[in-house]
Amino acid sequence: MAAEKVYEKLKELSIPFEIIEHEAALTVEEMEKVLPEMDAQVCKNLFLRNQKGNQHYLVVMAKEKPFNLKEFEQKQGLGKLSFASEKRLLKYLGVPSGSVSPFGLINDSTNHVIVYIDQDLKQCDKVGVHPNINSATITFKASDLEKYIKSLDNEVYWVKM
Structure with missing residues (x-):
């Protein structure tokens, strides 16, 4: 099971976490309807590609924050970006649409993403994201997010959105 791989990695890194199971939720809006009240900042996760299609990006931010693609392109100096297809999502993160999260990086064996x-997520005590399935949410310390990503050797940048 996809989520089991995530749970094992978190245990290996000694990252404490809680699992909240719920009805499947494909979007942040759906998550808000099925998630119980919790003391964590739920994140939205966006999977992008450059115009040539040879580089992919995962953007993680607070669920209520608006995302402006053009502004992000300009601030990060990345050129023209677009949302990546489900085919690319499966290839690089090993998850379907609606299950995107930093935990998909566990399937990025070439550290491409x-x-x-x-x-602003650094100011949060806890964050909540899908564990590669959209019928559960994991909550854990926001400070452990970078620890998890760095353990996989992907490049990670904390930026102002």
Whole structure:
């Protein structure tokens, strides 16, 4: 099971976490309807590609924050970006649409995906993201997000969104 691989990695890294099981939720809006009240900042996760299709990016930010693609392109100096297809999502993160999260990086064996995280998440005590399935949410310390990503050797940047 996809989530089991994530749970094992978190245990290996000594990252404490809680699992909240719920009805499947494909979007942040759906998550808000099925998640119980919790003391964690739920994140939205966006999977992008450059115009040539030879570089992919995972953007992680607070669920209520608006995302402006053009502004992100300009601030990061990445050129023209677009949302990546489900085929690319499966190839690089090993998850279907609606299950995107930093935990998909566990399937990125070539460390191809570059991660951009909203620096405001550093102010949160806990964050919540899918564990590669959209019928559960894992909550854990926001400070452990970078620890997890760095353990996989992906490039990670904390940026102002």
